[in-house]
Amino acid sequence: MTAVRAAATRFAGARVPRIEDPRLLTGHGTYVDDVTRPGMLHACFVRSPLARARILGVDAAEALALDGVHAVFTAADLNPDVREAWYTLIGRDVPDTPRPPLAEGEVRFVGDPVALVVADDRYVAEDAAELVFVDYEPLPPVADYTAARESGELVHEGYPRNVAGTLGGPPIDELAPVFDEAALVVRETIYQQAYAQVPMETRGLVAEWSAPTGELTLWAATQSPHEVRLFCSRLLGLPEQRVRVVMRDTGGGFGQKVAPQREDMCVMLAARKVPGALKWIEDRRENLMSAGQSRHEHADARLAFDADGNILAAAIDYVQDVGAYPTPWPVGTAAAVGMFFPGPYRVPRGTWTTTSVFSNTVGRNAYRGPWQLESLVREVLMDTAARRMGVDPAELRRRNLLRRDELPYTNPNGMPYSDITPLETFEQALEMLDYAAFRKEQERARAEGRYLGVGTCTYVEPTTAAMALHATEGATIRIEPSGKVNVYVSGGSAGNSIETTVVQLTADALGVDIADVSTIQGDTAITPFGGGTAGSRSGSMTAGAVGETAKVLRERITAIAAHRLEAAPDDIELSGGRARVRGVPDTEVTLAEIAETAYFQPEALPPGVPPGLEHSGRYHPDTPVIFANATHLCTCEVDVVTGEVKLLRYIVSEDCGPMINPNVVEGQIAGGVVQGIGGALYENLAYDEDGNPVATTFMDYLLPTAAEVPAIEYGHVETPAPGPGGYKGVGEGGAIGAPPTVVNAVADALDPFGVEITRLPLTPESIVALVREADGRAVTR
Numbered sequence: 006m007t008a009v010r011a012a013a014t015r016f017a018g019a020r021v022p023r024i025e026d027p028r029l030l031t032g033h034g035t036y037v038d039d040v041t042r043p044g045m046l047h048a049c050f051v052r053s054p055l056a057r058a059r060i061l062g063v064d065a066a067e068a069l070a071l072d073g074v075h076a077v078f079t080a081a082d083l084n085p086d087v088r089e090a091w092y093t094l095i096g097r098d099v100p101d102t103p104r105p106p107l108a109e110g111e112v113r114f115v116g117d118p119v120a121l122v123v124a125d126d127r128y129v130a131e132d133a134a135e136l137v138f139v140d141y142e143p144l145p146p147v148a149d150y151t152a153a154r155e156s157g158e159l160v161h162e163g164y165p166r167n168v169a170g171t172l173g174g175p176p177i178d179e180l181a182p183v184f185d186e187a188a189l190v191v192r193e194t195i196y197q198q199a200y201a202q203v204p205m206e207t208r209g210l211v212a213e214w215s216a217p218t219g220e221l222t223l224w225a226a227t228q229s230p231h232e233v234r235l236f237c238s239r240l241l242g243l244p245e246q247r248v249r250v251v252m253r254d255t256g257g258g259f260g261q262k263v264a265p266q267r268e269d270m271c272v273m274l275a276a277r278k279v280p281g282a283l284k285w286i287e288d289r290r291e292n293l294m295s296a297g298q299s300r301h302e303h304a305d306a307r308l309a310f311d312a313d314g315n316i317l318a319a320a321i322d323y324v325q326d327v328g329a330y331p332t333p334w335p336v337g338t339a340a341a342v343g344m345f346f347p348g349p350y351r352v353p354r355g356t357w358t359t360t361s362v363f364s365n366t367v368g369r370n371a372y373r374g375p376w377q378l379e380s381l382v383r384e385v386l387m388d389t390a391a392r393r394m395g396v397d398p399a400e401l402r403r404r405n406l407l408r409r410d411e412l413p414y415t416n417p418n419g420m421p422y423s424d425i426t427p428l429e430t431f432e433q434a435l436e437m438l439d440y441a442a443f444r445k446e447q448e449r450a451r452a453e454g455r456y457l458g459v460g461t462c463t464y465v466e467p468t469t470a471a472m473a474l475h476a477t478e479g480a481t482i483r484i485e486p487s488g489k490v491n492v493y494v495s496g497g498s499a500g501n502s503i504e505t506t507v508v509q510l511t512a513d514a515l516g517v518d519i520a521d522v523s524t525i526q527g528d529t530a531i532t533p534f535g536g537g538t539a540g541s542r543s544g545s546m547t548a549g550a551v552g553e554t555a556k557v558l559r560e561r562i563t564a565i566a567a568h569r570l571e572a573a574p575d576d577i578e579l580s581g582g583r584a585r586v587r588g589v590p591d592t593e594v595t596l597a598e599i600a601e602t603a604y605f606q607p608e609a610l611p612p613g614v615p616p617g618l619e620h621s622g623r624y625h626p627d628t629p630v631i632f633a634n635a636t637h638l639c640t641c642e643v644d645v646v647t648g649e650v651k652l653l654r655y656i657v658s659e660d661c662g663p664m665i666n667p668n669v670v671e672g673q674i675a676g677g678v679v680q681g682i683g684g685a686l687y688e689n690l691a692y693d694e695d696g697n698p699v700a701t702t703f704m705d706y707l708l709p710t711a712a713e714v715p716a717i718e719y720g721h722v723e724t725p726a727p728g729p730g731g732y733k734g735v736g737e738g739g740a741i742g743a744p745p746t747v748v749n750a751v752a753d754a755l756d757p758f759g760v761e762i763t764r765l766p767l768t769p770e771s772i773v774a775l776v777r778e779a780d781g782r783a784v785t786r
Contacts, residue, residue, distance in 0.1 A: 677739020
């Protein structure tokens with residue numbers, strides 16, 4: 006067919022209000038707990054109170070005698086039914102870690118699910134769970150991952166020294182001459198505490214088995230309904246078409262809800278053994294205790310500089326706590342920390358090692374920017390190096406940040422960068438602050454006994470990773486006989502505004518009014534296969550899928566319009582739901598009239614044009630990864646007596662390419678920034694020396710509130726990516742950039758005391774201790 010000129014962009018780039026907001030803000034969203042099925046039963050888990058113990062027996066007699074209890078399942082009932090349990094993104098042949106649905110033989114963390122109680126309602130199920138007697142023989146736990154490799158105890162048999170796996174680059178000895186001859190080497194071991202995703206909606210699942218048809222329907226709180234379907238079909242040995250997953254609204258995921266976890270496995274397995282649909286909803290204590298940890302890690306890292314402050318080499322030895330049951334295989338994902346460590350800087354030489362270590366704590370899972378420690382460590386070392394050189398941290402970064410004329414550029418660990426703007430975003434952030442003016446204000450404040458600080462972080466993040474489950478994305482567009490448009494995509498509402506994004510993209514691609522477009526998402530029975538929400542992929546991948554699909558429909562629409570208007574296809578323009586002849590504004594035909602012809606008058610269609618206006622397309626990017634970048638900057642005031650940190654200004658200069666919707670982009674950045682601030686200052690998923698969690702309520706697990714977070718200021722640099730629309734991802738950067746930015750700001754405020762920060766979180770207690778320790782060193786000197 007003749008190539009069709011694309012409709013002029015009208016909606017992409019505009020601050021279109023989120024179409025999902027009316028239902029969500031008025032309480033009309035549909036979450037898993039809103040799903041009710043006839044005869045539905047409720048599930049509750051019996052969880053281990055011990056970090057490590059041998060299971061000698063489970064007595065459920067008293068629980069089963071309770072009125073309203075239908076079943077109590079143990080490992081002997083559910084675990085043998087597992088056929089296969091592997092994740093599509095990781096692959097069948099990856100050396101995965103143990104993942105039994107229920108604890109079998111031994112419990113390995115406080116909260117480990119030991120039994121599943123099924124009852125008429127949640128209240129009865131919880132009461133019954135307390136009546137299940139489990140006979141435990143306590144065993145010494147491996148509570149501290151930093152000592153796990155030297156412990157005489159093993160979390161899992163078959164993993165010597167509790168090492169789940171290691172990966173790495175060239176031996177560090179190859180870089181020894183560079184470090185030995187450098188004018189300055191900064192080396193620190195930096196520790197980051199465990200913290201959690203804390204979605205507003207906890208995990209949940211409703212599973213309904215239909216024995217007559219052999220079909221299982223799942224209503225899931227998930228980021229990836231098609232992955233849940235694939236995993237479930239393998240787990241139960243069911244054909245894929247016999248499993249349907251429905252995702253309505255999901256109240257946040259942040260990585261926690263990408264892949265099914267062990268409790269999901271239990272509900273899937275139990276669904277075929279009970280007489281009705283089975284609902285499991287996690288409470289907040291369970292979520293903080295059992296849904297997974299992230300960020301618990303440390304790194305011994307070093308940077309080498311020449312006499313002019315140019316980076317010569319970078320090396321990082323990274324160790325992460327993967328808990329008892331990580332999801333998914335943690336060894337492969339750890340590699341990203343090492344590979345991204347050189348960041349957006351000109352680094353000639355580099356290497357890395359990663360070690361993943363088991364412990365008797367909750368398993369590790371993904372959280373916005375799972376490789377985030379590389380930026381924290383690198384940016385802290387950059388500030389440390391600047392102080393030791395006696396230069397401003399901003400000047401040191403200027404000397405080393407990549408410039409546009411140096412791209413494309415491959416970092417020493419193999420990451421290929423193009424279409425990024427590290428130096429440009431850095432300069433924009435400094436300009437927005439008026440960096441020079443702040444330094445003068447800082448001097449005046451110190452003379453008054455007040456301690457202000459400024460910190461920055463510039464990073465590069467991978468988005469739109471095209472691999473395995475995420476390699477392609479599909480879309481189906483159906484123009485109804487009325488001329489209204491429905492667009493079907495795999496993902497769903499998880500707080501990332503993909504509904505609004507898809508509607509904007511489709512309206513532009515077809516040249517129709519945005520009010521005439523609706524989207525159907527999150528139901529595997531009717532939506533094209535796709536990866537869903539993960540890896541900052543949704544916007545750019547969906548743009549590709551919608552573009553590929555709409556292109557075919559535009560050609561059909563144009564051909565039909567040209568035939569009816571007796572014009573050449575090249576002269577047809579599409580806008581506002583109408584096809585017009587260029588230069589003849591009064592000559593037009595509406596999309597509804599074109600659709601009526603396509604569906605009801607096939608004999609009137611031009612030769613070669615099939616009837617109907619419905620098409621499915623699929624997009625696969627030409628490049629496996631698209632890189633985005635940003636600079637974060639914040640200022641703060643630290644009270645050295647109380648240890649309080651007050652954030653004054655927070656600035657983000659972001660390059661995610663052209664923005665489909667600035668409201669959505671800035672909302673994604675803001676959410677990540679707040680989570681990163683929480684990780685830097687407040688949140689700590691802590692355990693005691695016996696492996697007991699000590700932060701399983703919001704009284705103990707502290708989250709930032711609106712009172713602690715300043716208004717976030719945004720700057721945008723737009724460099725198109727090599728893909729549809731030039732779009733890049735933006736979902737994870739806020740959480741990557743915020744922790745190092747806040748840490749550097751606090752360290753800068755405390756620079757007069759000679760404080761160096763190597764551990765998070767920066768609680769008031771820890772800040773006071775750092776200042777006292779620095780004072781003590783000054784006295785002894």
